[in-house]
Amino acid sequence: MAIVVKNLVKTFDGIKALNGVSFRVKRGEIFGFLGPNGAGKTTTIKILTTLMKPTEGEAYVAGYDVVEDAVEVRKRIGIVFQDCSVDKYLSGWENLYIHGLIYGLKGDLLRKRIEESLKFIGLIEFKDVEVRKYSGGMMRRLEIARALMHKPEILFLDEPTLGLDPQTRAKIWEFIESLRGDVTVFLTTHYIDEAENCDRIAIIDHGEIVAIGKPEDLKRRIGGDLIYVKPNDYRLAKAINADVKVTRDYVIINVNDASKILPEIFEIANSVGVRIEEIKYTRPTLNDVFLYYTGREIRDA
């Protein structure tokens, strides 16, 4: 196991940011933490990367306790923070040089690693340019190169594509994909499509994990089709004898085959005297999974 987390609790001034989070991440997998802002994603990553101590619970990263053996953990991980943490007044090469020194690399090996990392991430021709002249995407790539250059066992990425344009996002994901199997990747995101790329995901909301598993399994778990009904009266939900969830905007009905059930819903609505204002059905996406477990769209959260 690359990461083992047991019943993690973090309290800030009496408010629980994390409320008993437990999960495991296998070696070599890409594990995603999906949740809205303020769900506890960054708090979790800060605890796992030893930047913050948990109030309760335990966490082991690369086999070491994040509180007791913080230095051992730090040697084995690479981190890309949500906001920039490179020195903008130094060149890309100098940033990597300093990082390499800090992680105990030196001499020819250090220089070789810097070259390799810059080539891997496609910044070799900008190595001597001051980072403040880089674009947002180049900066993020440099941070990824830096986080990988000491060959960590586990790479942590906190919202790796936040604020980047679609092309750059796709490019960043190419790099992440190319690590699959070699490096364990733990990332947080609030983009549904990015969560789809992960081997496994945990959906976190209000400091608790509400669902965990492979994206396909999570989708399968909520069933075949989802019917979204917007009635003028929510009495309708009570009248339907099926797996029903009521959210702010819709009554969501989880069924095997929506095309057969749709007429029945109209009949039921008729019989209880409720008018249907809107109806649609979808094959479940992760967005539906999120909505199903949290009662909200990830965008509104």
Place this chain on the structure above:
Amino acid sequence: MLNVVYAMFYRQMRRFFRAKSRLIGTILTPLFFFLFFGMGFRAMNVRFLGMDYATFIAPGIIVMTCFTSSFIGGVSVIWDKEFGFLKEVLIAPAPRSYAILGRVIGDSLTSTFQAFMMLLLILLIVKINLEGIFPTLIVCFITSLAFNSLGVAIASSVRSMEGFHLITNLLMFPLIFLSGAFYPVPDKYKIIFYMNPLTYSVDLARYFTTGISLIEPFFDFIVIIASSIAFLLLATLMFERIE
């Protein structure tokens, strides 16, 4: 662990020599002090300890150059906090005290370099003992270690840039003017004079540049070494507490 010290040292040096305006900026205030006070009072025949006024304040000006530069240099901790680089240091797989040590040594060398430039400018105007130049630079380096550490300690414990500048401004001028750099401190304030760590740097620099000192030079040396160790420990302590 030395690699971490070196990494931070390298970084501070690189940044310094890239920011040319800073290089000149911090040297400007002491230079103006020297030109306007030193030359002005010399023209009026003001003499202290048997020296003309410009010669009298020369060592004080040199020490003031590295003192202000190193003390204010502590602010880079706040910049790093604001612009993110601090996180790179906080997650380093090494004790934070090493990162602090590298940073303080780097900044102190650059401050000493500034003091050296000031010394060269001063040499154009007044006569000082040439063989005293190197020991004076050592004094500057130790003084910079002390006050850069104090600056780092303050920067680590305040939340904002404004807070840092408030505290440093509040301390800077009293420390300079009550160190005997610009005039012999009146007896009334002798307690503060002797409690001020900068007093011993100025006195020792004056000893090396002019041969005249008010305090036993060896005692000066002990005090500046002791205060730089004390402030370095304080800096480490405060830096460790950053979350």
